[in-house]
Amino acid sequence: MSEQQAKPEPSMRTPFRLSAETGAWFEVQAEDLDRGELGGPPVLARLAEAQVFGLGVAPEWGGAPGTDIGHAIEAIADLARHSLTAAFLAWGQRVVIETLLRSGNASLARRWVPELMAARLAGASGLSNVIKSLGGFDRLRIHAREDAGGWRLDGRIDWITNAQPDAFVATAATALPQGGVALVALHHGLPGLQRSADLPLLGLRGSATAQIDLQDVRVAEDQVLQADARQILPGLRPRLVGLQCGLSLGLARAALDVAQRAGLAGKGLQPLCDKLNERLEGSASALINGVRQDVFVSHPAALFRLRIALAEIAQQAVELE
Numbered sequence: 001m002s003e004q005q006a007k008p009e010p011s012m013r014t015p016f017r018l019s020a021e022t023g024a025w026f027e028v029q030a031e032d033l034d035r036g037e038l039g040g041p042p043v044l045a046r047l048a049e050a051q052v053f054g055l056g057v058a059p060e061w062g063g064a065p066g067t068d069i070g071h072a073i074e075a076i077a078d079l080a081r082h083s084l085t086a087a088f089l090a091w092g093q094r095v096v097i098e099t100l101l102r103s104g105n106a107s108l109a110r111r112w113v114p115e116l117m118a119a120r121l122a123g124a125s126g127l128s129n130v131i132k133s134l135g136g137f138d139r140l141r142i143h144a145r146e147d148a149g150g151w152r153l154d155g156r157i158d159w160i161t162n163a164q165p166d167a168f169v170a171t172a173a174t175a176l177p178q179g180g181v182a183l184v185a186l187h188h189g190l191p192g193l194q195r196s197a198d199l200p201l202l203g204l205r206g207s208a209t210a211q212i213d214l215q216d217v218r219v220a221e222d223q224v225l226q227a228d229a230r231q232i233l234p235g236l237r238p239r240l241v242g243l244q245c246g247l248s249l250g251l252a253r254a255a256l257d258v259a260q261r262a263g264l265a266g267k268g269l270q271p272l273c274d275k276l277n278e279r280l281e282g283s284a285s286a287l288i289n290g291v292r293q294d295v296f297v298s299h300p301a302a303l304f305r306l307r308i309a310l311a312e313i314a315q316q317a318v319e320l321e
Contacts, residue, residue: 016071018078022050026082033085036198036205040122040164043086043206044093048119052079052090053097061101062117069239070288073246077284080250081257087247088207092162095240096123099171099183102232103225108185112169122164123171126157126212130173130181130229131237140181142174142214150220151176153184157212163188163195164208172212173229174219183225183232192217238296238303245287248310252280255317262321273320280313 018026025046032038047053055072057063064071072094080087097116100109115121132138142155153174160170170186186193196211226232256277259269287306290296296303 016055016067016075016078018050018052018075018082022046023078023082026079026086030083030086033083033206034203038206040089040162040206040208041119043089044119044122044162044164047079047086047090047093048117052076053094053117053119055094057097057101057117061113068292069242070292073242073249073288073291076243076246077250077253080247081254084247084251085204085206087250088204088209089162091243091247092125092160093119093123094243095125095127096169096171098239098243099125099127099225099236100185102236103183104227104231105185105222105225108222108225112185116169120167122162122168122208124160124163124168124208125240126160126170126172126186127183127236127240128159129157130183130233131240133173133181134233134237140173140175142172144174144176144182144219146177147218150218150223151182153214153217153219155214157214159199159209160212161207161209163210163212165195168208170212171225181229182227183229184219185223185225186212186214186217186219187223190217190219234297234300235294237300238291238294241303241307242287242291242296245307245310248307248314249280249284249287252276252310252314252317255314255321256280259317259321269320276313276317276320280310280317283309283313 029038051064052075054063055067055075056069059065076087076090079090093116097113100113116123129138129141133140142153144151144153157172168188172186173181173183176182192215194213199209201209256273259273283306
């Protein structure tokens with residue numbers, strides 16, 4: 001099936017937009033956040049207040065009624081128009097919520113989803129490694145050894161976003177002793193878990209992005225999200241990647257807005273801007289409709305083509321700006 005074939009339900013065509021007040025707050029704070037002068041906790045609290053984390057989450061979990069994953073993607077895109085760092089934090093938080101809700105560990109979801117929804121706990125997704133490994137592009141960096149009632153983990157998460165130093169839960173994948181892959185939840189206080197200093201990312205210093213090293217970290221059975229990651233990763237991957245694509249979408253829209261206001265018509269660049277905008281919105285529609293209708297569960301290559309296309313459009317839009 002082509003990614004162009006999926007069509008949304010009429011009730012789902014209205015994208016989510018931040019309120020004018022919330023958007024203005026992030027506009028004012030964007031530079032401080034990008035430089036790392038504003039910490040993540042107040043940003044997460046503001047996002048929780050704006051109900052960004054509840055988009056596409058069932059009401060029984062505190063989610064926003066009448067919304068779906070498409071609204072969550074659009075929310076991250078709208079946030080990225082104001083602050084890419086804030087959008088990055090929102091992505092990490094929302095992805096961990098999604099992973100917990102789709103996992104096989106209902107008790108862990110009941111314990112931590114309310115904390116994440118209220119921004120009392122930060123969510124850091126370390127699943128990039130396993131998603132790449134599924135496509136044959138990487139190898140798993142964490143390995144488990146048998147231990148009574150659980151496992152001992154050794155390895156590293158090379159980079160992970162929204163790992164707020166004082167209170168975070170990270171999701172990660174580990175290779176198992178007998179073969180296979182499991183998903184686990186790692187609380188920041190586990191013995192043997194070491195978080196590095198924030199990585200010096202240009203323009204994203206407030207994103208609490210760090211490296212996590214695991215040395216003989218004990219993971220009990222109640223910390224296992226999914227003993228066989230293959231049971232949930234095919235359905236989880238399009239949502240994780242789709243939410244991440246919201247960053248490129250928002251950045252491209254912001255750049256094209258600025259370019260448009262700069263008076264492109266007098267410089268002969270209006271046709272290029274129009275063409276980029278048409279490509280952007282066409283790719284965004286294909287992405288959101290495909291994630292909504294689970295097209296990419298069985299067609300992951302189409303999802304990654306769209307991801308590359310959106311990144312390329314964002315780069316061209318910034319150059320035009």
